[in-house]
Amino acid sequence: MSDQLARDIELLAELFKTGGWQEVRVESHGISLLLSNDPATAPIGGVSAASVLPAPLPGAGPAAASAATSPTSSVAVDTPSAVDPSWKAVTAPNLGTFYRSPKPGSPAFVEVGRHVEADTEVCLIEVMKLFTSVKAGVAGTVKSIVAADAALVEGGQVLLYIQQD
Incomplete structure (x- = not known):
């Protein structure tokens, strides 16, 4: 465990x-x-x-x-096959459900290849109807989105990677 x-x-x-x-x-x-x-x-x-x-x-x-x-097998976390060590990992601040967009049917906050600033909102984490906005934390380009939309994530789990400017 x-x-x-x-x-x-x-x-x-x-x-x-x-x-x-x-x-x-x-x-x-x-x-x-x-x-x-x-x-x-x-x-x-x-x-x-x-x-x-x-x-x-x-x-x-x-x-x-x-x-x-439960005796069921655990689900493997999807990680990119080639993560550059210089990329900044944006992690979940707490346990909750990861959402790429502000509401169903809306465009995602960010996509791979998009340039973001440190204060750019990149996703939401929801737990018990309380939504936490997650910011990029650094300026750069989104290189990989690791977590699946609407998936349960743990605190500290990598959500996406950003290549810093």
Whole structure:
């Protein structure tokens, strides 16, 4: 389990604990997470968390004990075959859904080959109807868009690459 995934699960467990929710189920990239206040709630597929998780998450509360991973294979992240080390990676600021355009049917914020300034909005990350605008961060030319539109991305995941001016 990646450190980022462990941090995301810990954050979800903390939000669950303080949010007053009864049950939350999240499935993404071959991982299934169930947080429930009902001890009779069974994990997906009847698999117990103790038999699947490699080790308890440090700092995670009792709600994380309901976490279980699904036996499905994980989805590989699409990365360009030739990434120049001088290109600047624009990464997701947090876990959420990656959107290339401001609304369905609208043109994308940027396309490969487009010149951008540091303050150019390149995409949106949405989580629970809260949209975060992601800026290029550097002036240059968009060389590769790695994340798929409407895909779930993790915090720190590369979204696109920009060749700096």
